[in-house]
Amino acid sequence: MQRSALILAGGKGTRLREQEKALLVCKDKTLLENAIYVLDQVVDEVIVSVRDHKQQEAFSEFVQGIKLLCDQYQSKGPLAGMLEGMRAAAGNYVFVVACDMPFLQPDVIDLLFKEAAGHDAAIPLWKDGRKEPLHAVYNREQLIPIIERSILKDDHRVMNVVSQLYDARFTSVDRIQLIDRELVSFVNINTPADLVQITKKGVYDHG
Template structure:
């Protein structure tokens, strides 16, 4: 049986947003809760990867963790690898916490498109590498990249044989759903 683990990336510095995006709200729910819920139906377990100073703010029922020490603070690749090192799985579905319009249907359809390696979303020529599915064996590519100081997600994906799935295959309202909420103004507009 295939084991699938969800990874919510909630450790960014949120400089443009002005406060931790994991705890921004859409309606009554925190961004991290929305991402976690989007993953739960497809995953055996969901991990929220965050920064040390935010970890205590998550409730006890959230499986939170920080980057493993040797890759601490090295960005999203470190968060993904830390989750992979922490929990063994056949595949990992990754979502950033700052895309609160990605729901469980999008995740289900993305997973259905996944064949092997890494599958990620592209919309109108714009790549969304953190809305993605990663096979467990890609862990070695991540480790090698981080050990060599390579922090760019796109470069690691290109070496991992990424398959780009057009967002319109997953949802009709592509522009809204795949919007990174990087500022409070973006949230207000949507």
């Protein structure tokens, strides 16, 4: 099974004072570079989604040799990037991840690909019912038409798209914790304070 990965980097970072999340530096690497480094260990291709040509130009020096796609639909949130990435992916199964998750774990991503095989998706599920749709593997053939319909209906909610998948598998976070003991896979950056705290973490070390 050919594997693809899509990094969603088109967010505006409003809670980070309009800084580009993907280009924030932590331990001498941008978050984007770190994500690509980890994903290269478990997938056959990495795709990066950005919102417009200005952002595409800003990111180009960090993603050489990687597909860097602009959203066709503007102001549609992550779904716009997911649609372009799914359309461009060579693999039928695509790991989708937000660019602000600095502690991605190759073994967790590998598990999700294995869980998704033969199904519409593999999505981490917390005990309280919360899901992690932006750290999940999707069957692109099943997902593309659902996203297209949702965008045409002006419904930009990722979870509404996920709810329409007929055969999605939900992988318990308890199971993921056997691989990622501290569940650092799901740590993300939303504010400047988050970045300061994450910078101090010793677990950010992928070589």
